[in-house]
Amino acid sequence: MSHQRIDELQRAARSGRYAIPHLLGGTTDLVVGQLRAAEHRKSPVAFGFAPEVLPMIPLETALPLMITAAERASVPVATQLEHTDDFDTIMRAIRLGVSSVMFDGSHLSYEENVAGTAEVVRAANGAGVAVEAELGAVGGSAVRTQAPIDSLLTDPDVVVDFVARTGVHSLAVSFGNAHGAYAALPELDYDRVRKICSLVDIPIVMHGGSGLTAEQYRQSIESGISDIHCYSAIAARLWDRLDRQRQSPEDRPPYHEIAGHTIDFFCESALEIVDMFGSGGRAVTNRE
Numbered sequence: 001m002s003h004q005r006i007d008e009l010q011r012a013a014r015s016g017r018y019a020i021p022h023l024l025g026g027t028t029d030l031v032v033g034q035l036r037a038a039e040h041r042k043s044p045v046a047f048g049f050a051p052e053v054l055p056m057i058p059l060e061t062a063l064p065l066m067i068t069a070a071e072r073a074s075v076p077v078a079t080q081l082e083h084t085d086d087f088d089t090i091m092r093a094i095r096l097g098v099s100s101v102m103f104d105g106s107h108l109s110y111e112e113n114v115a116g117t118a119e120v121v122r123a124a125n126g127a128g129v130a131v132e133a134e135l136g137a138v139g140g141s142a143v144r145t146q147a148p149i150d151s152l153l154t155d156p157d158v159v160v161d162f163v164a165r166t167g168v169h170s171l172a173v174s175f176g177n178a179h180g181a182y183a184a185l186p187e188l189d190y191d192r193v194r195k196i197c198s199l200v201d202i203p204i205v206m207h208g209g210s211g212l213t214a215e216q217y218r219q220s221i222e223s224g225i226s227d228i229h230c231y232s233a234i235a236a237r238l239w240d241r242l243d244r245q246r247q248s249p250e251d252r253p254p255y256h257e258i259a260g261h262t263i264d265f266f267c268e269s270a271l272e273i274v275d276m277f278g279s280g281g282r283a284v285t286n287r288e
């Protein structure tokens, strides 16, 4: 079994000074292409599914696809339901067999975030499922291009209290990062990450990670980030790739050919990510 909890992969990444490529799952093209890259590079990988996609793809279709791929993979794969504060959706995901969930209380008051996270941790612990929370707010949206950013930097002064009172297994932080494609390169506050990592020993996660420079990834990992979410900047390049595959504007290939090109595209982009995050060759499972 190569399906693992996300905090297990993140802890290994932290001690090995690399980052887990946290990639969007939920469709066949994404999962097949990106897993092919991870297996080719012998890299651990995480597949996330966000409720923002639920109007298009049902949870009961997306998660079993990701979980089956994880169980059959030759590398460690974590699966995660991301960004929801809906307890019922989280419980549906746990019943479907996901290895990790994220309770996103970043839009709630601090006390409401503590209470909601702690409730999910209690439920998830009974099922052996890892929980990630968000403190501060990583603004923007991975799927809505016009979403406001409205981020709130993570306050290191409350991190110890939050982790102690919730028992959460890993934490998404806000240090200049945002979801969606960046209009300009963000200023990342690495000292904030270093401070947070010095205060708690749970893994620290970066959302809104695509479209940055190799140096920004290196410094993020160096300051203590062990998991980086990537989607928007990658997906934005897909149209160019598909256009290049066509022989002429009149060329209208059948869908399975388009899917083949899409799978190849997501494989190639995941190879680049693995190489930038230093996760290649780190695929060691407990079961080997």
Ligand SMILES: [Zn+2]
Residues within 6 Å of the ligand: 082, 083, 179, 207, 208, 229
């Ligand atoms: Zn996110």
